[in-house]
Amino acid sequence: MKTLYFTATGNSLYVAKSIGGELLSIPQMVKEGIYEFTDEKIGIVIPLHAWSVPPFIVDFLKKAMFNCDYLFAVITYGIYSGAVASHLTAIADEEGYKFSYISRIKMVDNYLPTFDMKKEVEKEGKKEIEHHLRSIISDISSSKEGTLKETVLDKAAMNYMLKRGNKPFNKKRLKVHAAGEGIDNYLYVEDSCIQCGVCASVCPVGNIRMDEKTGKIALDDRCFMCFACIHHCPSNAIHIRGEVNSIRFRNSHIRLNEIVKANNQM
């Protein structure tokens, strides 16, 4: 079994590790130009962004070829998963493959623009993650087939988000453009930055570099707002304008070096 995953803060990596198989990081596959996978069972474990599949994963799934008898997807999310299964199914239909099984698991919501990470972590116990994880693992090992039931309203919500272009929401209604554009309006780096390079090494799209002139980090235009750079900054120097507070999150089972290994594009 091969388990492909993408993670910003470790939730999806924890789920992928728990499911098992040969773990393959999607950012590393993209970096190496590997898009064809062959095995009896193949799965993807990814976070949900904006009630749908994150754009970086959409691009990957559009290029991928899965040679297998059983293709599964597990989506990690925080509160509401919109119509993510319909989105995955539509991508697969377009590309000529089919998911045998799509499930989801509620975990800590890492969406910094609107949530207080301390409060989100406090809610973790109520989400009964281990219980749901055991049931998903059992489904996959018995090759259970099926997808999520999503309503017309879920689909309308997702389509609204897709049209909106994954722009972040927050209380101050900042003038922010679609992911990638005008990122400097949105993120800022404090002088406490020690230029350690962790932000660059956890960025799954290699969007962060050191600006030799200013000696500060600089962002290019490929950001799709996973917030890995912000959550893992050792000096807590990267911020979102209008964020609730400076508390950050990493899944308690996952170490920083695992995120670096998964996402590093350098």
Ligand SMILES: Cc1cc2nc3c(=O)[nH]c(=O)nc-3n(C[C@H](O)[C@H](O)[C@H](O)COP(=O)(O)O)c2cc1C
């Ligand atoms: C840009 C962005 C958008 C998100 N949108 C949603 C959402 O619409 N609904 C939801 O329940 N969780 C949402 N989340 C929360 C993540 O899906 C959730 O925390 C996920 O488990 C993170 O996985 P990771 O640690 O593997 O990156 C969002 C997170 C980010 C960064």
